Amino acid sequence: MSNFIKLTTVAELPSPGEAKEFICAGREICVANVNGTISAMDNVCLHEGGPLGQGVIENGKLVCPWHGWEWDPATGEASHDPRTKVAVYPLKQEHGEVFIEI
């Protein structure tokens, strides 16, 4: 059984090439927009806890604002080591609202 809960509205999503932080169900979520593709991942960098949603998108990767580790918003994999992964979460949009499955 799916368990989607409301994250935000479509109007509040980041623009292409940007990321944004959201709080949902007590978790910090990073939502990234890579060329119009929206994805959600944990906001906490696995290096030293940097806020990924405050990072920038470069070449399709989310760059942590603290020390520059790069993350694939679609898979959660770190560019330097695909075995290092932050959690990614399914999203869906309905009637102008955005839902996340945590």
Ligand code: FES
């Ligand atoms: S905390 Fe993200 S790269 Fe160091």
